[in-house]
Amino acid sequence: MSDTVFRDVELPEGRRDVVMRGGIVADITAPGTAAGATIIDGRGGALLPGLHDHHLHLHAMAAAADSVRCGPPDVTDLDALESALVAAQGDWIRGVGYTETVGGLLDRASVDLLVPDRPVRIQHRSGALWILNSPASELVGLDRGTHPGIERDANGIPTGRLWRADDWLRAHLPHSPPPDLRAVGQQLTRSGITGVTDATPDLSSATLDALVTAHRIGAVPQRLQLLGVGIDDTPSFDDTITVGPYKIVIADSALPDLEDLADTIRRAHARRRPVAVHCVSRVALALLLAVFDDVGVLAGDRIEHGSIIGADAIADLAARGLRVVTQPGFVADRGDDYLRRVDAGDLPDLYRCRSLLAGGVHTAMSSDAPYGPLDPWVVIAAAVQRRAPTGEIVGAGERVTAADALDGYLAPLDDPGGPPRRVQVGADADLVLLDRPLADALAAPAAQRVRCTVIAGQVLVE
Known part of the structure; x- marks a missing residue:
């Protein structure tokens, strides 16, 4: 079983070599003394637990990446929201990130004014609420729905708002793979x-x-x-x-x-x-x-x-x-x-x-x-x-x-x-190597860069 060595990395105790073997941290030695089949030069960057x-x-992260952005900073008013929805591709339009600052609390009727002829579902940025327009409501059978999160007006007619009803909505949407x-x-x-x-x-x-x-x-x-x-x-x-x-x-x-x-x-x-x-x-x-x-x-x-x-x-x-x-x-x-x-x-x-x-x-x-x-x-x-x-x-x-x-x-x-968790002998080799010492990374955390990520001893980013 070959070793991978992080050479000259910064740990709390100073600059060291860290040896990975079989998915664990096998050894920590003085810099420049460890040998292995694979050498990663840390150049003094901090080595942290992952x-x-x-x-x-x-799954929501993956779905959001393929959805229409419906809130700030991309969309800040109803005109911009309409443009974004109308430009969307596909039979169904899935929007995410809506907030009331764009155009108040939407319902079925207000989304119909934006897109009347294609099914639309828009998620509030809290994740707690979906708003469906009339074509979408008809396709999922909203009028017949019994989930307690289906909001209804004084006459018992669904408003198009579904509160905490992701499970119900998922079951009634056209089947699609995860x-x-x-x-x-x-x-x-x-x-x-x-x-x-x-x-x-x-x-x-x-x-x-x-x-x-x-x-x-x-x-x-x-x-x-x-x-x-x-x-x-x-x-x-x-x-x-x-x-x-x-x-x-x-x-x-x-x-x-x-x-x-x-x-x-x-x-x-x-x-x-x-x-x-x-x-x-x-x-x-x-x-x-x-x-x-x-x-x-x-x-x-x-x-x-x-x-x-x-x-x-x-x-x-x-x-x-x-x-x-x-x-x-x-x-x-x-x-x-x-x-x-x-x-x-x-x-x-x-x-x-x-x-x-x-x-x-x-x-x-x-x-x-x-x-x-x-x-x-x-x-x-x-x-x-x-x-x-x-x-x-x-x-x-x-x-x-x-x-x-x-x-x-x-x-x-x-x-x-x-x-x-700390980088220590016997710990899982789940590690992240930064491109700078830890003090510098903590001084400007949003500006730091990850050089290398390791999970169970496998180098995934280098």
Whole structure:
């Protein structure tokens, strides 16, 4: 078995040679002393453990790449939205990234005015809402639909808005194969990401099979943790794919019955499976904490997003041992919109980072791609700067150091917010080589470049 040597790379203990063998870090020696069949000259660049994105959506990322952009910065008003939709190719038009600043909260009638003669479905940039025009509504049988997320007017007629109804919509769309994930895997690899948590809830057997197949054929070489595997499902994977906490969505468009939520958490806990709860509002967090008071907390229980967390809730989160998987990249991506539309009293509580860490809450960084920016270095820069697209600062008190933000990407997939992984003998050879020393990379994280990404000892980018 031949060795691969990273020669003259920067580690916390200084410049060293790092030897990979059989998918693990086999040796760390003084610079210039290790020998191997393959030599990669680090030229003093930092060698880090591969980064982990603790919350994203792989199939949605692939689908978004082939969809019409319907929101800023590409589209900023209804005229531009109409032009983008009309120019789209194909029998169906799929739009993504819409937000109310473009033209208010769309419904069936307003999309009909833009495109009356072709089926159109537009996703809100939150991912929580789809809007269908009349041709699309007719083709999927919206009038006959029974999903609770199908919004209806006072006369019982569907408005074209579907809230948290992805599963229903997917089942009623014309059949199409799962999107090719190869470009997504390549994008992750170029960013230095070696492990991801797919946070899509309620994965169907076909979607689960497609994700597993994409990983096994190397389209997505990253290690996978899946939150959307059913509570009662027990699929068998190899050690590069794991079943994570069970994903639960608290949708603010239809808050759950407290007892139903408690029963779901109890069922997961009874199977020794933590839960990962989508929680984006103050009300949702209060409901969730009340339920945890009733059912108890299992090690590994986590809150997804934690978009608004009041200062008085931080100690409660820490005392319960709850983790928060957050996305400060949203501040950089849409902070100007937050400043206009979020209540001023909520702005200090938005996508907290520093206060959670200071309060002893295990906090991990993630992208929520495609709904937030994928690039981890952009997210790290956002956590440091808290700067909106307009240049305004959103929550200056929640700024963290670049080193702390990077640590949020270095935690194990099964321990988000836990101790950061380190390059050490015996560790998995999941590595990323930067083109500069770590201090320089942290001084300007958004400007850094990944030279080389390694997963299980296989060099994927060089």
